[in-house]
Amino acid sequence: MTKSLLRGTAVALVSAALAVLPAVPAQADSIRIQEWAPEAVHAQQAWKTTKGAGVTVAVLDTGVDADHPDLKGQVLTGKDLVGLGAEQGDPSWAVHGTGMSSIIAGHGHGPGREDGVLGIAPEARILPVRVILEDDDPQRQQARNEKAGALADGIRWAADHGADVINMSLGDDSESAHPEPREDAAIQYALSKGIPVVASAGNDGEKGDHVSYPAAYPGVIAVTAIDHLGNRTTFSTRHWYATVCAPGEHVVMSHPQRTTYYNGWGTSPAAAVVSATVALVRSAYPDLSPAQIKRLLADTAQDRPEGGRDDIFGAGLVDAGAAVEAAADLKPARQKPVPVAYADRYFGPGPTDEAPVEDSVGWLPWTAGAAGLALMATAFLLWRGRPTRH
Structure with a gap:
């Protein structure tokens, strides 16, 4: 079977997210046994403590089928910041977003909910925020041209409307990708409100490993993808901003055509797995900061x-x-993070706690000396001369 890339776009934003096999009909009761992600990340161990109850995960994506049997009752009223494109019932409506939501909070269906997709945090709620269109949506180019700020606006809207975690299974990893101050500021705003932000690291591993945004913004939990053997998937972008990895190949997801399920691959499902993991942690220990x-x-x-x-x-x-087990030993941050002043550069280090905690994955050398900062500023000015996205 051929593989097709679902790259929903909003303005200059290209979803680095999901490449899927064509939807294949399947018996719902055969789906559960195909799921390998929950076992790989030891979700069952976490479920002894929590399944994500009380936590809302904002899914910034192509929309979500709130009436899907695997999600029914879990999806809150969200926001459409695109305002055009496919509508419910159309074949190019909410495919990607529904798939990501099922990975996060699918609870299955049937008499004992033993059928369908079981997510990593099956009791979490989903807050859908539509910021991109599916690749095959006839109006995606129009959305790309007219809705340049949809992602930044979506982050802020989610932060102001009850999100406890923000999932962005999307990104721009094109050759011209670069940080946008509006997006960066929106992420820092969410982090300053104590909301962890997760993004897919990019699917550019076979095309140059270009930096992907929003994954590369400061403070974001950036997720790469592995296969069921624990090996790097060839498409997964390799870069300095990678925080952790997660299952990203042959991941079973729900589809708005409710009798159909599909296998997907990409750093999108990997990001969804991690967002669900964050939801489990926040459910049990809601006072931990994004940095923690x-x-x-x-x-x-x-x-x-x-x-x-x-x-x-x-x-x-x-x-x-x-x-979840280790979180029990952590003390909540003494105060909520506060935004860092950007001074002459907007691509700053992100919020910090009152008692700063150095990132264990060696994020960026923001603590370099004055000479290093000068070199970075020079390089930044030279870089800004590159062509912008269009």
């Missing part, structure tokens, strides 16, 4: 690479069970 949670995921990761981290796996495979 990011470090917790890195410190408790499985299969740690030599040296503690690398650009392929980050700090290793996320471990939901170990993260």
Whole structure:
């Protein structure tokens, strides 16, 4: 079967997210046995403590089928910041967003909910925020041209409307990708409100490993992808911002055509797995800061690479069970993070706690000396001369 890339776009934003096999009809009761992600990240161990109850995960994506049997009752009233494109019932409506939501909070269906997709945090709620269109939506180019600020606006809207975690299974990893001050500021706003932000690291591993945004913004938990053998997937982008890795190949997801399920691959499903893991941690320990949670995921990761981290796996495979267990030993941050002043550069280090915690995955050398900062500023000015996205 051929593989097709679902790259929903909003303005200059290209979803680095999901490449899927064509939807294949399947018996619902055969779906559960195909799911390998929950076991890989030790979700069952975490479920002894929590299944995500009380936590809302904002899914910034193509929309979500709130009436899907695997999600019914879990999806809150969200926001459409695109305002055009496919509508419910159309074949190009909410495919990607529904898939990601099922990975996060699918609870299955049937008399005992033994059928369909079971997510990593099956009792979490989903807050859908539509910021991109599916690749095959006839109006995606129009949306790209007219809705340049949808992602930034979506982050702020989610932060102001009850999100406890923000999932962005999307990104721009094109050759012209670069940080946008509006997006960066929106992420810092969410982090300053104590909301962890998760993004897919990018699917550019076979095309140059270009930096992907929003994954590369300061403070974001950036997720790379592995296969069921624990190996790096060839498409997964390798870069300095990788925090952890998660299952990203042959991941079973729900589809708005409710009798159909599909296998997907990409750093999108990997990001959804990690967002669900964060939801489990926040459900049990809601007062931990985004910086504490990011470090917790890195410190408790499985299969740690030599040296503690690398650009392929980050700090290793996320471990939901170990993260929830270890979180019990952490003391909540003494105060909520506050935004860092950007001074002459907007791509700053992100919020910090009153008692700063150094990122365990060696994020960026923001603590370099004055000479290093001068070199960075020079390089930044030269870089800004590159062509912008269009």
